[in-house]
Amino acid sequence: DTAVSQTPKYLVTQMGNDKSIKCEQNLGHDTMYWYKQDSKKFLKIMFSYNNKELIINETVPNRFSPKSPDKAHLNLHINSLELGDSAVYFCASSLGTGGYTFGSGTRLTVV
């Protein structure tokens, strides 16, 4: 019973390609997030959706586009991938001011 599941776990792709990462949670949480963890292990928020509404949109290139078809799903589409996009991307969910539950991460490598 995975609480927050992301696919794929690993993604290796060439520069210039477009790719998507999917996330689903079965915790009944109302808010979902995308975080990026860089090579120095710093976790930084990218986006947040509450009940399908975008509520946090940090300074992220517009090549990154999140989409939430319902409150249990949050996907991330990335256009024209660049070398600097290589990182681990984590999906997370929460309810109110409670702590987040993170997915297992997607390690993206752009070559």
Place this chain on the structure above:
Amino acid sequence: QKEVEQNSGPLSVPEGAIASLNCTYSDRVSQSFFWYRQYSGKSPELIMSIYSNGDKEDGRFTAQLNKASQYVSLLIRDSQPSDSATYLCAVIVRGSNYKLTFGKGTLLTVNP
């Protein structure tokens, strides 16, 4: 000014000792405070949350919050080698749409 600051370590303690991890935050309207543990190659895992001044204990873990000093700490008693990981301090600021802001983490190594 960094929002959440932690000593990056590494912090090395012998097995059975108390490990003390510290964190300071800059925003006075921070309302919720968390400690996450992240093993290498894994996702962050919530181990403690604290919302009001004082101590909160859960097993071998104690979180301490001092809002006047803008300081939150995590004590791990009877440290075990399996506690070796990066510990991330995180804060939610009131009015931030529940945005969780992380420190850069402290790497803890417990030596057998």
